[in-house]
Amino acid sequence: MNTPAFKKETFRDDYTFRNSPEAIRRFPFPFAEDEYMYSVNIEQHVSTNPGSVFEHAIDIDEHYIAECEDRRLTLERDPTRYIALPHMMDAQWDMVELIMESLSADYPQWFELTKNGDQWHWVNKPLEIDQTFTFGDTSTLPMEPFEYISRQVQGDWIIMDHRDDDLFADMGMVTSQADWSIAFDAGMSFKEWHGPVPQANEIGIFDRALKYLLHLQYGSPVRRLNWTMTVNPRLDTSPEEFPLWGPDNASVTPENVGEKVHLRVELQALFRLPRSNAIAFSVRGYLISLDELVTYPKWAKRLRRVLTNLHPDLSEYKGLDLYRQTVIDWLEPLEDGAELSLGTQPE
Amino acid sequence: MSILNVRVAEIEQVTDVVKHFTLVEENGRPLPRFSGGSHVVVSMNINGRIHRNPYSLMGSPENTDSYHISVRRQEKSRGGSVFMHDGVKVGSELQITYPVNLFSLSKLGKKHILVAGGIGITPFMSQIADLNRLGDDYEMHYAFRSAEHGAFVEQLKQMCGDRLHLHIESEGQRINFQNLLSNQPLGTHIYVCGPEPMVNALLLTAKDLGWPKTHVHSEQFLAPPIGESFMVQLAKSNMEIEVPGDMSMLEAMEEAGLEPDFLCRGGACGRCEVEVLECDGALMHNDHYLSDAEKASGNKIMPCVSRARCQKLLLNI
Ligand code: HEM
């Protein structure tokens, strides 16, 4: 991707968030077919398609500065969005290494890392940070290592301790979640935090996914996509703040649906961490308004078909019931019944 | 699966049957970090046939300049360890997998008891480095046959100080598991690696004394046993291959150009599991992974160590 100019925009109050045509083009549209059901849709997280969101281990795009600022505002209101249990200190440093190494390798124009033994020098130009510290020595950073670095990256991160043949959510930075809470899920096991998800357990998805993840290897990360919809481009749709965003779900009308309703796609990547043997789970959200999405007719038609066929349990779980039909009706004029090519590409 | 190319930088004869190899990245770059208890799988080209054996990493996880493995010469095995002893020299190039940890320390443990028999000491060397770094409470119990078989005793004394307890069999010193496992503080975890009878005895004692399963950890990589040759049909790849007596099914599939999944190659991790669609004879399960019920049902097999005695075997791979 060409160097994006980082945008000045908001994800709350006046909601000035918009995608550039280029950001629309690289949007990770999740539907390869006209039907959607949960599956163990895990693939190797290897670099594909230069310019796409899959090019780098951690994607930085035009919303970088604005998303970091939104995280800062959320943490100011509610510091419990960051949690790290005491036994996760090795994992904290693993995260410093993962993020600093991959950003500086993939985006040298913005991030620089120089190491002299344990003396590290980190430069983050977009956020105007210049920090020298001793790797492994918490007292040399202004805050805990994982909080420090996760404030400088887009997307939520949940770090799981691997023990007793299970994974436990013992650390996290979660400020842009689709209606779940790290304060509530902290310390839970894989099956426990997936408890509210309908249908998936019955078809064996969580058994297979957990088995797969317990064998995840350092150096071979994997990824999957998940999706939901959000009214207004709001990152912080947390249960804690439900009173602030919940009522918006009833505000969708045929007149404002194109502007208000957003498809929200999560690029979830999983990395084994070397020192701690923990697993990092990144949830990087991408928002696109329906007005932006329908610039590609294939996506418009496919989204309409997926929403029309969606299992009612999934629709309810994802919180779409109040406005799903309005979206389908609004997309109706774009439907010509043509057979669409398989795959997620925009045309 | 990510692969590392390494060169043998040093070889040390530790006892008359154990050699210690120092491996460095072929271009001198740092090797990946790892956590205590990790292993790598080493590929060896023995007369055109690829053997792959798992070995624990013994060095400190802090050290990314070199990896350290130790190999006990097993005369009666299929040749991997003999090749490491006789065929591998300083300067030899080898391929290894990225480190994998199937024997990690529990981060919630209040105290850790490490029990090693013979060459089973290897995974503990890196665990001790982690425990020392974290300042955790532990005891290291190391049992071996006689003084000349005590590999790494000097190094262990330096690392563990008075946390090290030696049990030398020829001097009548056996570990009393009953005593060791009784009266430990709540939150203690125990880890064992060594010969099968020792591991089983410890697991049994722990069970009898009511230790929670989640606090008892063992690592045992089996070498694939030698057996009779048999034929296997692979449904998805649509081919039939022969598994010779001195090869595992996994190796035979690799020889045939397939790339089946694996991590431990020793029947411990479960990664290589395949579904058995048809078998007109007996499956010979040699792994520690499947439960007895799963073994009896005959629907799954671990091709890294298990074999079959039958006319027709059809696998879903
Ligand atoms: C190990 C890292 C993972 C973490 C930390 C995680 C966490 C979560 C959380 C917190 C939720 C929301 C549950 C709620 O409503 O309270 C969720 C939903 C879900 N997860 Fe995971 N998950 C992980 C991996 C996976 C994997 C590997 C799969 C593979 C199939 C998966 C499948 C799902 C599905 C299907 C949902 C429902 C999503 C929706 O409809 O919006 N998860 N996950």
Ligand code: FES
């Ligand atoms: S590879 Fe681990 S059980 Fe077969």
